Amino acid sequence: MLSVPSVAIKLLKVVNMEYEVVIGLETHAELATITKLFCGCSTKFGAEPNTHVCPICLGMPGVLPVMSKKAFEYALKAAVALNCEINRFTNFDRKSYYYPDLPKNYQISQNYYNLGVDGYMNMSVNGSIKKVRIHNVHLEEEAGKLIHPEETGADYSLVDFNRAGVPLLEIVSYPDMRTVDEVESYMQTLRKILLYTEISDCKMQEGSLRFEASISLRKKGSEKLGNRVEIKNLNSMKSVIKAIEYEAIRQSELLDRGETIDRETRLWDEVGEKSQRMRSKEESQDYRYFPEPDLLPVMIDEKWLSEIKNSIPELPLDRKQRFVKTFNLSDYDAGVLIEEKVLADFFDECVKILDRPKAFCNWITNDLLREVKDRKLDINSLLIKPKQLASLVEIIEKGTISSTIAKEVFSEMVQTGNEPQKIIEGKGLAQISDEGLIESVIDKVIAGNPSVIEDYKKGKKNALAFLVGQVMKETKGKANPKMVNEMLIKKVGV
Amino acid sequence: MKIEKKDIEYIANLSRIELSNQEKETFIHQLSDILAYIDKLNQLNTQDIKPMAYSINTTNVLRDDKLEPPISREDALTNAPSTMGVFFKVPKVIE
Structure with a gap:
């Protein structure tokens, strides 16, 4: 096993010297619908096993799927937000393979007419803007969840089909990334876009956002791509980065020894921090895609598309740039504000009421975030309101309370949602200037x-x-x- | 297109079915006949014909995001060949 420091040093060698690391990412995001893609079963996470199931998502004979309009629109929204060309005629295809978490022995996915193709996403990497092209965005159904018993020698696995049929968005990038910094930014930026558009809750710990990486190496200056290796089972953004570093080193060592890279799929071992071969290209599966006869195609007309376009809010990177330009905030502060949409919304509301961007930015990025962290508050259900913070800033400017007292009042506001004036009067906190x-x-x-x-x-x-x-x-x-x-x-x- | 024994074996493997040698021979002939029959379509000029996957002219059949009651877990598990507690039980999946 490679220890972390040696990985870092070796990767620098890999990246800086002979080879260029070429990275593409496949992203899966569960969509934030209430019901599954083709039936009315609940998508809620954490239910008792096999209680959110029906004949459709269990793949029983003779059942017919009916597409959720909301799931389709969410996927469309993602495709538009990622600057894709929208296929006005789109259909669904069967992807056939056998795996016990897949009840029908095929997954309903898209292959021939993906919802969105040839898009791109701009992201900020170390202060400059980098564009990553998006190959396609499409909609498909989730598989069930396999549970592997911990007892040694167990000859069985268990299946929970609650997740089977949950709408899943797949976003496939071109291999446009070259460094782990770019990969990190890609994941963060994409996550924020999905959160801003409210398409997915993006909870990686619940599996609603997942990444798979494909990595190849080539001699610097070479046009031709090397054989790529896909890595699966990456449970966190940290794992993605570690797996890419590991894989880049593994491939460079093979190439240094004059060996060739097999095109294969590898599984990341989170505990051992290494990857293992899952299947080679020769063993790769034959999915026999063909149009799903149980679902009719979907046509997207101009009116529908423009409704979707209008429903997309200002996206994180645009918002960050606006904050820097309009309010003269530092790149760092603007970055903290846009990290969570609710915080950026809060800030926007505040400056609409009172033109003190710097003060609001400080209160939000320092004090509010500290309170949220210390008191383990849910950032999406804050009691304090923008109008109240604006009043507090006014009160401080008038000299009614000192800045030290203001912190105390603010903390109280966050905890109770009370008006600052009321807290100051109730506790007799007004500044003595007599x-x-x-x-x-x-x-x-x-x-x-x-x-x-x-x-x-x-x-x-x-x-x-x-x-x-x-x-x-x-x-x-x-x-x-x-x-x-x-x-x-x-x-x-x- | 000529069907060979290895094609039959490949398809059998994809379908997860076992075939005897005799069955393989039978299917080589049967599948070859079917493909030869379908191949007649290639005699037609289809240059300006768009591929068609759907035979009815309806699109956009969509449902609202509205909860429907699930079936009971007991019902869900009742026809499974093997179950354990609240789960479906399957042969070990090698990771």
Whole structure:
């Protein structure tokens, strides 16, 4: 097994020296419909095994599938968002193979007239924009889930068909990526597009977003692609990156020894961090695609297509660029904001109410995200509203509360959804700017700390900070710090 | 197209069926006859004819994303050749 540091060093050698790594990705995303692609069974994750099933998704004889309009539209939406040419005539095909998670012994998929072809996706890689071409986008049905018993020597597997028939979107890229940074950005950007368009919940831990990589190496400057190796069983974005690094090194070592690369499919072993041959090209399957006679073709007219186009929101990369340009945010801050659509929406709402983009950006990217993380909040059901954050920013500007108190108020707002004004009044948090009141506290602090006053007069400057701190403590942080500072200096004398 | 023994064996393998030597011989002739018959279509000029996969002129038969009741797990499992608890049981899948 290769340890991580050596992988990193070796990969640098692979990438920088002789070879160019050529990478393409296949992405599967379960669509966020309530029901399955061809029947009314629920798609909800985590149900009791074999309870979301019916004769259609169990592949019983004589049943007829009927396509979900929503699933079709979601797939269409993805194809449009990925700048594909839309096949106005599209149909479904049977892909035949035997596997126990596939009840009909064929999967209904698309082969001859994919929904979308020849698209592209722009993504940001280390600060510059890179375009990856999309070969096709198509719709198909999920397989069931196989459970392999842990007992040693077990001669059986178990099947749960709850997942069978869930609508699955497949997005196939061209082999346009050359580095793991590009792969990382591709996965992140695509995930965000699927989330922004609300096509999929993209929960990798529940398998609703999955990637398969194909990797080949060629001598730098060579036009001809090397034999490609496909890698399956990649359960996280981290695994994708690790598997690509592993595979690039494996292939480069073979090539260095003068050996050839077999075109094959390999399985990634998450624990051992290595891949193993699953099947070679010779053993590759003959799917015998033919048009699915139980489903009629779908024609997409101009009206329908324009409805779909209009339903696509501003996509993450466009939004990021707008944030940088319009609000003068840093590339990094804009990147944090667009990471989650709800955060970007929140920010947009705030700046509509009050023109303080920098302040809102800070509150959202620092304080809000910290609260969400510390309190394990669901970012999609936040209690705090943009209007309330705008009020808080106004209150701070007026000097009603100090920035320290504001943090406390903000935390309360996030937890309760209460108006900032109400929290400030309820807890008596408003800043004290009453000169007389502050003076009386200062006098008390001076009287109580004669030795500190002596130190200060002897030139110990930080003694002043201590005194300010004492006044703030006495007023529970509510005294106007600027006033306290000025009045203390005046009182004690320089 | 000439059908050979290896074609029959390939198709049998795809279909997961076992054939005796005698059956293979029989199917070589039968399949060859069928293909020869279908091959008559190649005598026609189909240059300007678009491929047709669907014989009726209807498209866009779609349903709403509306839940329908599932069948009970008991019913789902009842015809399976083998089950275990709440699952369908199948021969070990070698990963």
